Amino acid sequence: MTRTLLEDEALGFVRDLIRIDSINTGDLATIGDGETRAARFVQSQLEELGIETTFVEPVPGRGSVVARLRGTDPDAGALIVHAHLDVVPVDAADWTHPPFGAEIADGLLYGRGAVDMKNYAGVILAVARHFARSGIRPRRDLIFAFLADEESGGVWGASWLVDNRPELFAGATEAISEVGGFSVPLVEGRRAYLLATAEKGVGGLRLTARGEAGHASRPLPSDPVPQLAGAVARIGAHRFPVVRTPALARFLSVVGAARGVTFSDENLDAELEDLGFVGRVIAAAARNTAAPTVLRAGDKSNIIPGSAEAIVDYRALPGGEDDLLTEVARLAGETVEVENLRSMHPIASPIDGPFIDAISAALTSQDPDGVVVPYLLPASTDNKHFARLGVHGYGFVPLRVPDDFDVYGQFHSADECVPVESLYFSARVTAAILRAA
Structure with missing residues (x-):
């Protein structure tokens, strides 16, 4: 099958980001400049196509970048589309593939962040460029946020931005990010795609x-x-x-x-x-x-x-x-x-509404036998910080995976990996969601 430029860039950017060692130890004394290097890479790719960006670095090495694409409906609430650029530490001795090598073997892309969550960072970077290159204007403003420090509570990433630069998210009513969107078996031949609504x-x-x-x-x-x-x-x-x-x-x-x-x-x-x-x-x-x-x-x-x-x-x-x-x-x-x-504090967002409908329509356009199913995430994401601005957060990183592929099991694991075909699927569905949401 011939791949589109959107799909090729999505895979390429995910691999580029994995190769940037952005380990977050949680200790400012031992954290390097990986998050800043990743944010600067994203910034350069956005600005290459004329997308205006804002780079922030509250303390050395903890860089984030935010960009806004204007929509056609100025009265529609903006959508925050966010991914974190930091990853948890690795013990390379436990890996059979280099954790920052971004190697592909047997159709799987290996590397720290392949699922958590440089996969989505690379996909939304590719989608933003696709919209800019193609002259596509979404219905609502899209605020792309590539964030530091999620793995240690977002202190120098989303939380800092909410407290110190809330104007970057002016008008936002909803946000989309991890953890959800991957397929799980429902019945024979059908898949459920989990949507974190709380x-x-x-x-x-x-x-x-x-x-x-x-x-x-x-x-x-x-x-x-x-x-x-x-x-x-x-x-x-x-x-x-x-x-x-x-x-x-x-x-x-x-x-x-x-x-x-x-x-x-x-x-x-x-x-x-x-x-x-x-x-x-x-x-x-x-x-x-x-x-x-x-x-x-x-x-x-x-x-x-x-x-x-x-x-x-x-x-x-x-x-x-x-x-x-x-x-x-x-x-x-x-x-x-x-x-x-x-x-x-816990957060909860509506389980029905136009945004949920847009996610479902985008998903079924690529998997007619799939169904979006709300669930409650028993953990935390940066959506908690955006909730302080009155933003309803959702977790949906679309990935169609084989029935026996446990996406949850990839988080923080050795040999973290994601099917390459799932990344192409993710790019197509994400682009459809953001265009229509």
């Missing part, structure tokens, strides 16, 4: 138990370590109830109707197992969660420490933060202090 909130709690330090030969049940251990065990064993958020309800309705299944709250986890890897994602999005992840206590075996501490990672459903925190405090017990360290 995201769980993410936070951390510090649990602290206190007592008197003393000799380990005189232990008491009220010592800090037993107190803390009991609290951690109760929290770790607790299962929060299923909550049918609008996104979950729609997912269960669409998938259940297609497969002839009625999902129940009581046995939902087991019923979702039949969906394979995607079932585990939906199960995680069906309830609040609280997971003990770090334990700290004494440093000598014959000394009872005066305090013991645990960190609990929590993921809250939209509207579920207060219930989650109340329940964790109850499980921890009256003698254990609970401190909320940090949080990114």
Whole structure:
């Protein structure tokens, strides 16, 4: 099949970006200039076709670039189209292909960022150039944002821009980015393409138990370590109830109707197992969660420490933060202090509307047997930051993949890869979405 310039550029730009080592360690002392180099590369490609850009670099090495293409309807809300340019660290010894080599083998493109998310950065860069080259004017303003620091919470990327350069996003009402858009098996011959319409909130709690330090030969049940251990065990064993958020309800309705299944709250986890890897994602999005992840206590075996501490990672459903925190405090017990360290609040966007219709129409133009299905992402993206501007965020990076290809499993993994044909599909569908949205 003859490839279009749009498709060729999309693949080429994804490979170019993968070859730029933009690892985000989360530590300013160890981060190089990879994000800035990637942003400058994007900027040069946009400006080559006359697209005006704004480059920002709040601290050395943390570069982002934003560009706006004007639409034909000045009254329509602008759409933010965003991708992050940073990637998580790699251990090259775990890879069979060089993590920054962008090698293609057996139809797969390998490299850090192939799925998370230099694939979309390269695709939307190619689409922006395609529109400029072809004189295509979308219906609404498109704000292309290529961002630093998403992998460490967006402090120097989306969050900084929202706080310091909100005028770059003036008039925006919706945003599109990760995590969604990839196909999963629905029934024989048909695929569901997941659309993230909501995201769980993410936070951390510090649990602290206190007592008197003393000799380990005189232990008491009220010592800090037993107190803390009991609290951690109760929290770790607790299962929060299923909550049918609008996104979950729609997912269960669409998938259940297609497969002839009625999902129940009581046995939902087991019923979702039949969906394979995607079932585990939906199960995680069906309830609040609280997971003990770090334990700290004494440093000598014959000394009872005066305090013991645990960190609990929590993921809250939209509207579920207060219930989650109340329940964790109850499980921890009256003698254990609970401190909320940090949080990114959950977000939720409408699961119906013209933008959803435009996504569905673009998708089915390339896969008539595909169906777009809303779901709730049990993690976070930069959409949370844009939500502070009143922007509704969606996750949809279109990828048609083989039924046994687990896109979720590629995130942060060794030998991260994506089918080359999926990138061509992504370019075609993305261009259709952005033209009509």
